[in-house]
Amino acid sequence: MRRCVITVGDLGEFGVIARVSRRLPQGEAVLLGPGDDAALVSAPDGRVVVSTDVLIEGRHFRRRWSSGYDVGRKAAAQNLADVAAMGGVPTAIVVGLGMPADLPVAWVDELTDGFRDECALVGASVAGGDITRCDTVVVAVTVLGDLQGRAPVKRSGARPGHVVAVAGELGRSAAGLALLQSGRDPYEGEAKLLEEAVGVHLRPSPPYARGPEAARLGASAMIDVSDGLLQDLGHVAAASGVRIDLDPESFAVPEAVLAAARELEADPLDWVLSGGEDHALAAAFPPDVALPPAWRVIGGVSEGEGVYVRGRVTGPGGWDHFR
């Protein structure tokens, strides 16, 4: 019996838009949702945080590894994390989609549900979007957020004497990617831990609430760890005009990373220091700030430049999209 798959081309542009819109509940911050030339989103303190990210099939995700739902969760997560890294609370995202005509509509449904569910974690909604035809799947997300009256926590405020701390776990996404690339069945061996690493790679879990928390605590600088801890702290060091020293002994290497390292005979610290896409938050705080347990101090700020590990200077060691 031939199974009939409904594609994006079957429904057409406006059919897909109508179908997607029906799956999207709108939160309080959305004053006017999908269906007009533009959406209208509340910006309570008279300013709006905005960030954008583009994900390209074959580069940021593979449909063989990631379901539509995974891609929606991940694309939303990496944008929402950017708002958290400024100390803000996300209010809405808008999504631009490029898709081939033969893409099953079920995949778009899943993608939409992924956006919806990740946004729901922070009380945000998908307020609008655009779809168009493209040979590969392109997902362009822009996120809006609210600083609740606070100053943005920039990359440039770290000062000598401040501590560097991380909220969220590092290395699991890179370990998961390495497992996927190895072609091993992640359900073998230390199944549950390996599965966790792969799961984090496909659907990261940024510690969203820690961003506004850090801002309230008085963080002097903050960044979303998307390209690898060394590279991202390199941006903080450069923007702040300071040196950052990291002490790997103070890191909490996740069990899943240790398990993947055993499985693949790799160095777990490489993934922790240089792996991207975990979307943990790294921040600098004045030394007198009493940090809640979710923040783990991993280093300190001094005069100078660059990022050092055990006293040795490090290269960028992260991800450059053209290198």
Next chain:
Amino acid sequence: MRRCVITVGDLGEFGVIARVSRRLPQGEAVLLGPGDDAALVSAPDGRVVVSTDVLIEGRHFRRRWSSGYDVGRKAAAQNLADVAAMGGVPTAIVVGLGMPADLPVAWVDELTDGFRDECALVGASVAGGDITRCDTVVVAVTVLGDLQGRAPVKRSGARPGHVVAVAGELGRSAAGLALLQSGRDPYEGEAKLLEEAVGVHLRPSPPYARGPEAARLGASAMIDVSDGLLQDLGHVAAASGVRIDLDPESFAVPEAVLAAARELEADPLDWVLSGGEDHALAAAFPPDVALPPAWRVIGGVSEGEGVYVRGRVTGPGGWDHFR
């Protein structure tokens, strides 16, 4: 002598970002520009208008026909026009770019200048963005705007007895596209007029200021004419639950459209009624509104449904990205 072309891949992700950022002045509305996890834009009345559009090389533009500058102007214009169509004033755009590594950096410079110059027309700035590698050029623009305390002008407010009016010219972009597709040299024949049509196709000129003007005048519904007048007014008719009758005798068919129709032996009215991408504004107004000369009345609203021309119902007749 071999000419050395510097490519995006030569500079790398962060090199391109730094280079692009240096070309972008920031307006007053941008409280924090490129260089951090997110930008911060003022939203004076506590709300922000937001819209997004994705342009794909080969579908929305061809590098053979459009310079980088043209693409920047056009991508910005179609987004800025969406804010105008809500009655708002654009404040900032953010841009997501997918590019092949062998793309000349000069093309990206031009693209950036195109964004900058089109935004400057309305006092907006490029507040941030993201770049990544992609086999084809992908340009994802999100625009933010301010309603200056007014209610948004939606598609759904047209009522029986209202008039339908247009600001800006219709048909030139479609005529220009037809000229490009014909392969004729646009500089032959009625050179200046044909060149104008091609120019509008490559770089539309939306009547931005007419959007807030219409809102102040009390427009009951408004839309950016991006997919063709009939299709876009079809959205207004459907959202408002009304019938719209158009009188083609009242249209001002641009000279450039007439010239292109002579050149290609085509019906100029087809381009005026169904051609997309001119980004004129179409709006409904209560009958007692005294319209300034920039607004030309082209029809009326009555009870019923659909869009009629000379009393005959019309199909969508516009552009569907999957049809």
